[in-house]
Amino acid sequence: MKLTNEDRFFIRQTIIEFFLYAIVATIPFLAIAVDLFYFDNIINEESVVEGLQDVFIIITIGLFSYNAKRFPQLRQGFVLMAGFFLCILIRESDNIFDRLTGHGSWFYFAITAAIICIGYALTNRQAAFDALVLFIKSREYAAFLGGLVIVFISSRLLGTGSIWKHILQEGYVITAKHIVEEGSELFGYAIMCISVWTFNRKLTTSLKLEK
Structure with a gap:
């Protein structure tokens, strides 16, 4: 069977x-190594690992926001997606909000951002729905969903303190828990970011082909 140009492009x-995903898989390990061997810290909120988490979240917000600008007919949906990650960023930056405005204040900022983004999405429900469907139907959504599961489920389960206390027993140190939990989160955020970047790239390619 002769390969078409489309087949070659797909391959x-x-x-x-x-x-890309192979490179992403190495990022958590490298970040953890830098934290442990170069900065000699315990993977806390000011570590390289958590800093990179924020970087990937910010890039993801930027990618969805860029789509909102490029596609007015789908803007409400992409704003909603960007808003979701904005809420995540606020939660991940809770230590900053705690220092600036008091303990637990991140929650009110996150709720405010969520209300604004959801409210805007409701101004054109069809546009919001169309954007969500477009992304969900894309090939990249499977990887994105995998990253989402890693961040919100796998990392929490793998970071269960009682498990690590049982495994390490008298040798237990909280750094072991942090390495697994925060490293998994970083991996998940990186996967989601790359999947959205790939999604955007294919949208750009499809636009060029249409022209």
Whole structure:
């Protein structure tokens, strides 16, 4: 069977994506190594690991926001997606809000951001729905969903303190728990970011083909 140009493009894209995700897989390990061996810290809220988490979240917000600007007919949906990650960023930055405005204040900022973004999405429900469906139907959504599960479920379960206390017993140190939990979160955020970037790239390609 003769390969078409579309087939070649698909194969090339698949190879590129493999190397992208392979690079992403090394990021948590490298960040943890830098924290432990270079900065000699315990993977706290001011660590390289948590800093990179914020970086990937911010990039993801930027990617969805860029789509909101590019596609007015889908703007409400992409704003909603960006708002979701904005709330995550606020939660991940709780230590900053605690210092600036008091303990637990991040919650009120996150709720405010959520209300604003949801309210805006409701101004055009069809646009919000269309954008969500477009993303969910994309090939990249599976990877995005995997990253989401890693962040909100796997990392929490893997970071269960009682498990690590049982495994390490008298040798238990909280750093072990932090390494697994925060490293998993970083991996999940990185996967979601790359999947959204790939999604955006394909949207751009499809626009060029339409022109």
